[in-house]
Amino acid sequence: MNLYNQLIDIVPQENVVKDKPLKNHTYTELGGNADYFVTPVNYEQVQAVVKLANQEDVPFMLLGNGSNLIIKDGGIRGIVMYLGELDNIRVEGSSLFAQSGALIRQVSRKALQHELSGIEFACGIPGSVGGALFMNAGAYGGEIKDCLLRATVVDREGNLLHLETEDLEMSYRNSNIYRKQYIVLEAEFGLLPGSYLDIKAVMDDLTNKRESKQPLEYPTCGSVFKRPPGHFAGKLIQDNLLQGVEVGGAQVSLKHAGFIINKNKATAEEYISLIEHVQKVVKQNSAVTLEREVRIIGEDPIPSVRLS
Numbered sequence: 001m002n003l004y005n006q007l008i009d010i011v012p013q014e015n016v017v018k019d020k021p022l023k024n025h026t027y028t029e030l031g032g033n034a035d036y037f038v039t040p041v042n043y044e045q046v047q048a049v050v051k052l053a054n055q056e057d058v059p060f061m062l063l064g065n066g067s068n069l070i071i072k073d074g075g076i077r078g079i080v081m082y083l084g085e086l087d088n089i090r091v092e093g094s095s096l097f098a099q100s101g102a103l104i105r106q107v108s109r110k111a112l113q114h115e116l117s118g119i120e121f122a123c124g125i126p127g128s129v130g131g132a133l134f135m136n137a138g139a140y141g142g143e144i145k146d147c148l149l150r151a152t153v154v155d156r157e158g159n160l161l162h163l164e165t166e167d168l169e170m171s172y173r174n175s176n177i178y179r180k181q182y183i184v185l186e187a188e189f190g191l192l193p194g195s196y197l198d199i200k201a202v203m204d205d206l207t208n209k210r211e212s213k214q215p216l217e218y219p220t221c222g223s224v225f226k227r228p229p230g231h232f233a234g235k236l237i238q239d240n241l242l243q244g245v246e247v248g249g250a251q252v253s254l255k256h257a258g259f260i261i262n263k264n265k266a267t268a269e270e271y272i273s274l275i276e277h278v279q280k281v282v283k284q285n286s287a288v289t290l291e292r293e294v295r296i297i298g299e300d301p302i303p304s305v306r307l308s
Helices: 003-008 043-056 104-113 120-124 129-134 196-213 233-239 268-286
Strands: 016-021 033-038 060-063 069-071 076-082 089-092 095-099 148-154 160-164 183-190 250-252 260-262 295-297
Touching: 003 016, 003 033, 003 043, 043 060, 043 076, 043 148, 043 183, 069 268, 089 104, 095 104, 104 120, 104 129, 104 196, 120 196, 129 183, 233 268, 250 268, 260 268
Parallel strands: 033 076, 060 076, 069 295
Antiparallel strands: 016 033, 089 095, 095 183, 148 160, 148 183, 250 260
């Protein structure tokens, strides 16, 4: 039985797509195709797909909301699993439970509706719950690890695990989820009762700050670089006269130097080349290493043959 038939035995046929363009699933609007794009609708299907990938020795990758990700122009081989249909959010007392595919900003809004405080900082983060845990997302002084109680994950063998926050070894923009190849299915956040008006005021203020400073009118991966110790990435980039620099259709944002925008139908190769150029110039001139916050995955494109 070929892989496609095995996959549609696990998930609905309409949820398995061959040669799926991945640029439709990234905020940068970059990237090639996935061999098989699979969207499970329950936890058992996630486990079964993982076990199938192991059994058939097929490359496997989880795709979140695509907000902090660059997929190369050659796409991704094997199975790409997308958990967008696992997006339920519910509140029980002061605990908020959210499935992996829910947007973290929707989690923040749900907390507001129930007058729960502690996750206001996430109101503008453009990622999924799974992605937020993966990188311990944060903004304006708050981090996921500050309000996360526990998570339900699937390990690389397809086993279901229930983990406490400390089990995920969260630090600045990092966790052990990548290293241990966990797939986040659900998170439980511990929040505190608060005033609706007070919580909303904080969220409105953070939203205004984000909209006024970030180039949200263009496709972008968000903050490209982590904050270097003792510095701000955007300030370093500005000081090195890199703001506005372009490679093909990619440009260092004129609005916020810490962002690179897809200004005019850029390729992933152009976008990545601009990131590397910024890193090189800042290192040469300022002796500071800019570490990427954005992940780069996938295959380089097969070079086209030019006839003389």
